Amino acid sequence: MKVLIVGDGGREHALAWKLYQSENVDKIFAAPGNDGMLEIAERVDIDADEIEALADFAQENGIGMTVVGPEEPLVAGIVDYFVERGLPIFGPKKQAALLEGSKAFAKEILDKYNIPTGEYEVFTDPDTALNYLENAKYPLVVKANGLAGGKGVIVASNYQAAQDAVARIMEDKAFGDAGDRIVVEDFIEGEDVSIFALTDGQTILPVTSTREHKAVFEGEEGPNTGGMGSYSPSPYVDQEMMEQICREILRPTLHALNSEGIDYRGVLHVGIILTENGPEVIDYNARFGDPETQVIMPLLAEDLLELMQMTNDVKLKYKKEIEIYGSDAVCVVLASAGYPLTYASGYEIKGLENLKYHDDLLVFHSGTRLENGKYYTDRGRVLGMTVVGEGILSVINTVYDYIEEVNFKDMHYRTDIGFTIPDVPQAPVE
Ligand code: GLY
Numbered sequence: 097m098k099v100l101i102v103g104d105g106g107r108e109h110a111l112a113w114k115l116y117q118s119e120n121v122d123k124i125f126a127a128p129g130n131d132g133m134l135e136i137a138e139r140v141d142i143d144a145d146e147i148e149a150l151a152d153f154a155q156e157n158g159i160g161m162t163v164v165g166p167e168e169p170l171v172a173g174i175v176d177y178f179v180e181r182g183l184p185i186f187g188p189k190k191q192a193a194l195l196e197g198s199k200a201f202a203k204e205i206l207d208k209y210n211i212p213t214g215e216y217e218v219f220t221d222p223d224t225a226l227n228y229l230e231n232a233k234y235p236l237v238v239k240a241n242g243l244a245g246g247k248g249v250i251v252a253s254n255y256q257a258a259q260d261a262v263a264r265i266m267e268d269k270a271f272g273d274a275g276d277r278i279v280v281e282d283f284i285e286g287e288d289v290s291i292f293a294l295t296d297g298q299t300i301l302p303v304t305s306t307r308e309h310k311a312v313f314e315g316e317e318g319p320n321t322g323g324m325g326s327y328s329p330s331p332y333v334d335q336e337m338m339e340q341i342c343r344e345i346l347r348p349t350l351h352a353l354n355s356e357g358i359d360y361r362g363v364l365h366v367g368i369i370l371t372e373n374g375p376e377v378i379d380y381n382a383r384f385g386d387p388e389t390q391v392i393m394p395l396l397a398e399d400l401l402e403l404m405q406m407t408n409d410v411k412l413k414y415k416k417e418i419e420i421y422g423s424d425a426v427c428v429v430l431a432s433a434g435y436p437l438t439y440a441s442g443y444e445i446k447g448l449e450n451l452k453y454h455d456d457l458l459v460f461h462s463g464t465r466l467e468n469g470k471y472y473t474d475r476g477r478v479l480g481m482t483v484v485g486e487g488i489l490s491v492i493n494t495v496y497d498y499i500e501e502v503n504f505k506d507m508h509y510r511t512d513i514g515f516t517i518p519d520v521p522q523a524p525v526e
Contacts, residue, residue, distance in 0.1 A: 099401070100154055101126045101137065102144050102174070103165025105322075106429070106462035106480040107386035111163055111400070112137045113458065114393040118401035127153065131471070132461020132479075147174045154183045161186060161404060167243055170382050171197035175362075186404040188382050192353065192360040195380040199239045199279045202380050209352035211345055212376040214282035222266040225278060229258040235283040237378075240265045242274025246310065246322050247436060249379075251283060284378060286371040287516060289330045290388060291338075293346050293366070294403060297359045299412040300350045302342060304395060304420050305333035306388040307516070312436060314512045321436045322477060325513035327426040327488060328391040332370055341368065341375050349380070361407050390460045390480040391425035424491045426513060427482040428499060429462070433508040435476030440506060445471040445478070447502035457498055458482040473504050488517055 097120050101108050109132055115121050116136045124137040127150055133139070142149045144166055154162050162178060164170055164187040173190035187193075194201050206213040218241075219225035229236075229252075238261035240248030248271045252258035258280075265275035292303040306328040312318040333341070345366060353360045365381035365388075384392070393400070397419040406412055432439035441463070448471055451459055460482060463475020479502070483495040492514045499509065514520045 097121055097160035097401070098123045098125065098158055100140070100150070100157075100159045100162045101129065101165060102150060102162060102169060104128050104130050104144070105165065105386050106460040106477065107384055107389040108165040109133050109460040109462070110389045110393040110480075111165060111384065113460070114396060114400045115163070118399045121401055125153075125157070125159070130461050130464060130474075131466035132459075132464050134466065144169050145172065147172065147177050150174070151178055151181050151183055154178065155181065160184060161401060163187075163404065164383065165386075167193065167196050167381065167383050171243060184408065186362060186408060188360050188362040192358050192362070193382040195360075195364075196382040197243060199241050199379065200277055203279055203281070205349075205352050205356070206377055209348055209355070211348045211352065212374060213378070214284045214376060216279055216281040218277055218279055220277050222262050225262050225266070225280065226259060228280065229255060229262070232258070232280070234258075237281040237283050238262065238265065239279045239281065240271045240274045241277035241279060242271065244271035244274045247271070247320050248274060249320060284369040284371055284376050286369040287330075287332045289333055289368050289370060290385060291333070291341055291346070291366045291368060292384065292388065292392060293364045294362070294407050294412060294418065295350055295364055296361050296407045296410040296412045297350075297354070298410055300342075300346045300364065301412055301415060301418050302338055302346060303418050304328055304392060305330040305338065306385070306391060307514075308385060308388055309510060309513055312431075312510075314510055315515070319436055321431070323385065323387045323429065324431065324510045325426070325428045326385075326388045326391050327424065327492070327514050328388070328395055329420070329424070331488065331517055337370070337375070345375060345377055361410070386462075387427045387429055387480050390427040390458070390482045394425050394458060394482060394484045395421050395423060397421045423484050423486055424488040425482055425484045426488070426491045426495050427460075427480045428495050428509050428513050429477050430479045430481065430499070430502070430504075430507055430509050431477050432473055432475070433506040435508070439476055441473040441475060443473045443505040445473060445502065445504045450501055451498060454498060456483050456485050456494065458484070473506075478504070478507075488514065489520060492520060
C-alpha cells in the first residue's frame with residue numbers, strides 16, 4: 097500500500113519511520129515532509145493546508161492511507177473532505193477535532209459530563225475578562241480559544257501577567273482569530289502527563305503515557321514552544337493509574353462524545369495533571385504530539401498501519417490492548433537559539449554521520465535542509481534525538497552523551513529533560 101503523510105516535522109518523521117516497518121506499506125509520500133525523511137519517503141510539494149490538492153494527489157496516486165500529523169488540517173476538515181471523496185484517511189473529522197480546535201468547547205464537554213477538570217470561565221471581550229481577573233485567585237491559566245501551536249496557553253502568577261496575556265491574545269491578536277475568545281482556568285497543581293489513546297468511536301484503548309517539556313528553558317522557564325523534549329512512559333502512570341485514567345477520563349470522554357452525536361475516530365491525546373485528588377484534564381488534542389510521537393513510535397510493539405485501519409473500520413473491540421515494549425525512551429529537541437521567538441537558520445549541522453553508529457539512537461528531523469550532501473538548520477526545532485533503552489535514568493544520560501557529538505551554530509537544547517522524575521540528576525544549566 098502507498099501511504100501519504102501530511103506534515104513536515106519530527107512527528108511526521110517518526111510516523112514515517114514506524115510506517116516504513118509495516119508489512120503492508122510499499123511506499124511513503126510526505127507532503128511536504130522534510131529532507132530528513134528522504135531515505136524512507138518521497139517528498140511531495142504540497143503544504144498541509146492545501147486540502148484539495150492533497151486529495152487530488154491521493155486519488156491520482158492510489159494512496160491507501162493518508163495520515164494527518166498536525167491539528168490545523170484536521171480542524172479545517174481534511175478528513176471530512178477525503179471521506180466525501182472516498183479516500184482513506186486517518187484522523188478525526190472536523191466536528192470531533194473541535195475538542196482541540198476550541199478550548200471552550202472542550203471545557204463545556206468536560207463540565208457537562210463531570211470529567212475531572214479545573215474551574216473555568218470563557219470571555220469574548222477583554223474588559224469583562226479584566227474585570228474578572230482583577231479579583232481572581234492566582235496563579236491561573238489564560239488560554240486562547242483556538243489553535244495557537246501550543247503557544248496560546250499562558251500561566252499568569254498575578255493580575256499584571258493576566259492583563260498582559262489578555263492584551264497579547266485578544267488585543268494584539270498574537271494568535272489571530274484563535275484569540276477571539278479566551279478561557280480562564282484554575283491552575284492545577286501536580287505532575288503533568290499526556291495520555292495517548294486510539295478510539296474508533298466505540299472502543300477507546302490507551303497507547304501509553306508521556307511527559308513533555310514545553311518551556312524553552314530549564315526549569316520550565318521562558319516562553320512555551322511546540323515542545324523541547326519528552327519521555328515515555330511516565331513513571332507516575334503505573335498500571336493502576338492508567339486504569340483510573342481509563343475509568344475516569346478516557347471512557348467518560350468517549351461516552352460524552354457519543355452522547356453529543358460525535359463520531360471520533362483517531363488519536364485522542366489528553367493532557368492531564370495528577371493531583372492529590374486524582375487525574376484532571378487540562379486539554380484534549382486530536383492527533384499525535386510532537387515531540388511525544390518521537391518517543392511513542394519506537395516503543396509501539398504493533399503495526400501502526402494495521403492499528404490505523406482497525407480504527408477507521410471500527411474494529412478496535414477485537415484488540416484487548418495496544419502493546420508497548422517495556423523499554424524507556426527520551427527525546428531531546430535540538431533547536432535554533434531564539435526559538436520560539438526570532439532565530440537564524442541555514443547553519444551546517446556537524447556530526448550527524450557518526451550518530452548512525454549508535455544502535456539505541458534515532459534522530460528525527462524537524463527542520464533541516466539537505467544541500468550537496470550536507471544538512472543545514474532550517475527552522476526553530478531542528479532535530480529530535482531519541483534514545484531507547486532500559487531504565488529512564490540511563491536513557492537520559494545516554495541522550496546527553498550523544499548530543500555532545502552533534503553541533504550547529506546557535507544550537508540550543510534543554511539540559512533537564514526528565515527533571516521531575518525522582519533521582520534524575522539536575523544537569524548543569526548551559
Ligand atoms: N508537544 C505538544 C503537542 O504536540 O501537543
